[in-house]
Amino acid sequence: MNHVAITRCENYEYSIVRDAVREVTAASSFPDCKGRKILVKPNILSDSRPEKGITTHPAVVRALVEECLERGAEKVFIGDSPGLHSPHFSPVSSGIAAVCEQTGAQWADFTQGSVSRTLPDGTRIQIASVLDQVDFVISAAKFKTHQLMFLTGCVKNMFGLMPGLNKSSTHLRFPDKNDFARFLQQLFEVSKTAYALMDACIVMEGAGPANGTLRYAGLLIGSDNAYLVDKAEAIMMGYDPASIPVLKGRKELSMNESYPLLDAHDLVIKDFRRIDVKKADNLFSALIMPFFTRIFGKKKTEKGNAPSFSEKACVHCLRCVKICPAHALSHAGGKIIIDTGKCIRCYCCAEMCPADAISVKES
């Protein structure tokens, strides 16, 4: 039986978070840490301040690292790769660098070495070499919506194991959300993830993962099955889990998981502003797209709303231009110009913008 432990985490005061982590890990098959080397993988995205609610809160990461050490871990690494990942990047703004100092965990700089992996379907990828040094990985994600994937959870969090711009080229390779989700499922298979913890104290609704609005949920979620944490997140957001791309085709959809503490079905967040999952979307994917694929040999990409750019807020850092995998952005006449015909709606630009100058109209 797979347990999904959900408990109250009233705020980010460290002692409260530490107690919540103890309670959740005790109730949900936390892996044996004794003598193990562990990578904790938070969602750092573009290394923004904790109060922006974009990244996994440092108090949650710290409490998780302390849990591993108390249970006898030999060594704990913390690592993630933002979209634009310069060598020697240190996550100071998000507070994760301070967690390394507080706990003695070692920051793993994913730019300092990658190794090649072959996914179950034969796709070759580059992945952080620290994976070869650890016994297992813990995904420490943030409860947030996601414009492309509807939610960002513990499975998608593993995308950050691919260093730097490897991620944006993967978006270009899999512009369709369902293809991208299948890629994420394959990547997860080689990620060595043994446990998943989700920071659901302050959560993001609307235009996530970087431009949504924050609201209070006051919860922490953990399980040894990352898909079940994402399923619980979907339920609490008010989605049908079967409509979430990364859960499609997974056995967890039909599982009767147990909730030893609080039950996700009793914690649905009222009026949560989720990304609209169009009914036609499922119909298109299930029936019409395979037809197009058979006839024309390639898929017609589903397109959402293209991002828009605020001239007033832009600080001209050009991060968006650099990260855009489709080369849809240019900088001319003191503003960012988008070629909406080229844009694949991956929203990497919005995730990277340090000035909240990029917005995506909610569906």
Ligand code: SF4
């Ligand atoms: S403009 Fe933004 S959303 Fe469009 S392809 Fe480029 S990075 Fe992705």
Ligand code: SF4
């Ligand atoms: S990332 Fe944001 S601030 Fe930087 S150039 Fe693009 S729109 Fe402007």
